[in-house]
Amino acid sequence: MSRAIGNLLARMFTFLVPTKIIFGLNSVSKIREELDRIGARKVFIVTDAVVEKAGLVDEVKAELPSGLDIDTYNRVEPEPRLEIAEDLATAVRSIRPDLILGIGGGSVLDLAKIAAVMITNEGSVSDYCKSILNIETFRSKGQSTILIPTTAGTGSEVSNTSMLVVGGMKIFLRSRFLFPELAIVDPKMSLTMPQKVTAATGLDALSHAIEGLMSSNSSALTDALALKSVELISQNLIKAYRDGRDIDARTAMSLAAMMAGMVLNAGMVYGHSVAYTIATRYKLAHGVSCAIPLSYVMAYNLSTCVDKLQKVAIAMGENVSGLNPEEAARKSVEAVQRFVHELGVPTNLTSIGVPREILPVLASECLEKYHRPNNPRVMSIDDAVALYNRIWEGRPFG
Ligand SMILES: [Fe+2]
Structure with a gap:
């Protein structure tokens, strides 16, 4: 077998x-x-x-x-x-x-x-x-x-x-x-969805797909939905963002978001947890609060899901030929960062005004209130503080 x-x-x-x-x-x-x-x-x-x-x-x-x-x-x-x-x-x-x-x-x-x-x-x-x-x-x-x-x-x-x-x-x-x-x-x-809402909600769907893929409760069924969703989002979200009347892009996004909604069956990982610790404090739309930590949580989990993140890189159209699996997986992290940035959404915590002193508070809230036993890599409080620092500095790999 x-x-x-x-x-x-x-x-x-x-x-x-x-x-x-x-x-x-x-x-x-x-x-x-x-x-x-x-x-x-x-x-x-x-x-x-x-x-x-x-x-x-x-x-x-x-x-x-x-x-x-x-x-x-x-x-x-x-x-x-x-x-x-x-x-x-x-x-x-x-x-x-x-x-x-x-x-x-x-x-x-x-x-x-x-x-x-x-x-x-x-x-x-x-x-x-x-x-x-x-x-x-x-x-x-x-x-x-x-x-x-x-x-x-x-x-x-x-x-x-x-x-x-x-x-x-x-x-x-x-x-x-x-x-x-x-x-x-x-x-x-x-069709009438404003540009900012298009970006935020589309990135929420991308987070559902990628976090669900990384979840240790994922299955062949959720993986299939997630990867197709990532592909549709990477090909269509920027089009829908630039031209809200593009019905083909809107259709692909509606489908991708619904498929990613079913990926919620796999459970979300620490991306959504970090999101909950910053969303109400800094008055962020849910999708924006998820998009900021997504690439960092991918980088944190990378060693435990090389194969899946390699597939994300390919689904996002990255050229991975000649790369070893880990290098290819790292491409997915870069692709997500670029994608979020292109949609006018912040990619770090400094640009939304988070003071560095509060990071340990956010990290312990993340672990205590929004603990994720299904995150593929265990996260200690030191890991969480380090993760928040990387998100603050804008460096997914430290
Ligand atoms: Fe969400």
């Missing part, structure tokens, strides 16, 4: 995406028959003011059958706080719709998922936020949910998590009941 096959057979894995996906240009037009199938009459739309102003809610409403009872909640904020989730839970319980329709970016979709379970589960949202990682705390399946992403990055439309900010800290709700029933991924809905 070859070593590669042996490795595949030796690893048990679970993979869960119970969501029906309808993907493609103009797929929003399918919503009418899906509503008939579900039998929904009372629809509760979860969105935000920006998405509403861009006309995207109206675009979806135009495809809905007439005679529906429709309510709209548009108060979702970026990096939503617990208070907003509680407000939404009160609103949705007073209406008791038979369908939740989330139209927006990751924050909106995360909250739409929470709205759906808060109809069928008792108590307040805070009852389900007792730790950083709240696993399977909901007891009942939520109301039927359809999610329509308007960005291309978070993968929330195919994931079982919702993120909330509680007392300045990022916490996660993770439950099989948070998967939506249906995701309609129509690249047309992402």
Whole structure:
């Protein structure tokens, strides 16, 4: 048996995406028959003011059958706080719709998922936020949910998590009941996304793909999705960033982000942990906070995943001919740094104003609050401090 096959057979894995996906240009037009199938009459739309102003809610409403009872909640904020989730839970319980329709970016979709379970589960949202990682705390399946992403990055439309900010800290709700029933991924809905949001959300997807590849819980299934996603992102994100109307690039990014969303099955590693320690402190979009540490965490893990990072380099179009596997893997780190920089996103901690003195605080928070047993290389506190120093200085290999 070859070593590669042996490795595949030796690893048990679970993979869960119970969501029906309808993907493609103009797929929003399918919503009418899906509503008939579900039998929904009372629809509760979860969105935000920006998405509403861009006309995207109206675009979806135009495809809905007439005679529906429709309510709209548009108060979702970026990096939503617990208070907003509680407000939404009160609103949705007073209406008791038979369908939740989330139209927006990751924050909106995360909250739409929470709205759906808060109809069928008792108590307040805070009852389900007792730790950083709240696993399977909901007891009942939520109301039927359809999610329509308007960005291309978070993968929330195919994931079982919702993120909330509680007392300045990022916490996660993770439950099989948070998967939506249906995701309609129509690249047309992402055409109005501003340049900065395009870059940040696309880099979040790249982080999901590469961190998932490095995770010790990865599988042949997540690896395949991750590598294809890396290839699509490296070929299309800069195009979509430069010309938001480039429908081919937008389509490729919608697909890549959704595939990377499924890679979340493998679990994220220390890139996302570092991101959580800097995002709220320095008011960074989630994707930006993930993009900054990504290449450094790749460099840190390199010795444990040479083969995979070599594949990332190839997927990103790097010329690795004549290089040994480690040299080729190092090319992936350089490629990611260049890519992030080309998208106008910082590649170190100095440029976002992080003082050097705070690095040990961030490092211990990273290990204590956002520990990753699935990171392929063990990280001690000294390792973490050294990692933060490298990110601060802008030198992935020290
Ligand atoms: Fe993320």
